[in-house]
Amino acid sequence: MVSNGIHQYDQKVEEQFLNFEFDGRKGRKLFKQEQFLANGTRKLTEFQNTGQIKVPNLPLKKAPFIFKGALGEAIVSFLDYKHVEERLSTIRLHCYKRCLFLFLEYCNENKIHIVRDIDLAVLLHYINTINCGKTLIVPVLSTLRCFLKYLFEQKLLAIDYSRRIPRYRIIDQPKLPSTYSKEEIEKLIVSIDRSSPIGKRNYAIILLAARLGLRASDISRLKFANLHWDTSTIEIEQVKTGKELILPLLPDVGNAIIDYLKYGRAKSEEACVFLSERSPYSNFASSNVVTHIVQRAYKKAGINTEGRRFGPHSLRHSLGFRMLEESTVLPVISEVLGHKSTESTRYYLRIDLKSMQQCMLEVPSVSPDFYLQKGGVFYD
Incomplete structure (x- = not known):
């Protein structure tokens, strides 16, 4: 509002602000942090119009799990046993109830009402019908495994089916990092208006991220003590890893910081380099x-930026990607980006398509005789 000379807040200002912040994106197209900002702004408008902020209606209390029949009694007996013997927390016990209630519903739908009707075929078919996210499948299978082991130990089942329940291992591949070309990064840097104090500050901040790959947390906490002009280095203890990092204070980065300190930064005794405007x-x-x-x-x-993140980390990722394209070895990239080990840096290998193409092997040609062997009958 200050930058645009707006003195009175209203819903029109809200719309202009959100359009400026999110470039017209709405709803699910917003990141979680952006949704938080959008909701807060709308609440401000709501408070201005009504003088209060409505508390959203709380969801209705869910119906309790009721375990009926002989099989339900066995489940209740199992839950009592776990609660008394292992002193399960309320949350953990609720998880057990929820998982076993799903199993009981399946059994009732398939007319399985007593324990001895449970066999491996029933269990495997039930597992194939489980329709839940990969983060929920693990506790569902784990609970079922515990329940079956209990039934065997109590001699309610003649076979220990707990060993037959397959294990589910979650292996998440991290998302590919968002990167920008060298031309796009230079376009970003050149576009910054350095005629104002804010512009001088923002220019220095973006150079630190784009040229040196510093994280936002390290830039925001950068102190004068970290700038070593005599050795032309920046020496910090990284906020995320606690690892010490020494980087060269490149000429354009150093000049941008000096320009901000001389002509942009307000007079202050603050130890941090960058201040609010x-x-x-x-x-x-x-x-x-x-x-x-x-x-x-x-x-x-x-x-x-469609389909790509466009925060400080994208500048960091782009720097790592360009170094990889220029055949910089992983330990050097790891050292520049301040990773604890090269394992973190291997993250970038999945986007180095140029190097991947160099690893491609040509498929050798196959002699026509191969397809005609034995009269070609094998291939009919």
Whole structure:
């Protein structure tokens, strides 16, 4: 509002602000943090119009799990045993109830009402019908395994089917990092207006992320003590890893910081280099400030960000990707990005298509005689 000379807040200002922040994106197209900002802004408008903020209606209390029949009695007996013998927490006990209630519903639908009717075929068919997310399938199978072991130990089942329940292992591949080409990064840097104090500050911040790959948390907490002009280095203890990191203070980065300190930074005794643009000119409350600075710069530069994240980490990822393209070895990239080990840096190998193409093997040609062997009968 200050930047645009707006003195009175209303719903029109809300719409203009959200369009500016999210470039017209709405609903599910917003990241979680963006949705939080959008909801907060709408609540501000709601408070201005009504003088209060409505508390959303709480969901109705779910009906309790009721275990009926002989099989239900066996489940209740199992739950009592776990509660008394293992002193399960209320949350854990509720998880057991929920998982076994699903199994009981399946059994009732398939006319399986007593324990001795349970066999391996029933169990495997039930597992194939489980329709839940991969994070829920693990506790469902684990609970079923415990229940079957209990039934065997209590001599209610003649066979220990708990050993036959398959194990489900969740292996998540991390998402591919969002990267931008060298031309896009240069377009972003050049687009920053350095005629104002804010522009000088933002220019230095974006250079630190793009040229040196610093995280937003490290940029927001950068102190004068970290700048070693005599050796032209930046020496920090990384917020995320606690690992010490020494990087060269590149000429354009150093000049951008000097330009900000001389002509952009307000007079302050703060130990941090970068300050807010308005009084009382304090240091950044969180790394989110750096994130918003970079995101706004992407939008103003007119760079296509569809399907890609466009925060400070995208600048860091792009630097790592370019180094990989230039055949920089992993230990060097790991050292520059401040990773604890090269295992974190291997994350970038999956997007190095140029190197992958170099590993392709030609498929050898096959002699026509191969297809005609034995009269070609094998291939009819």
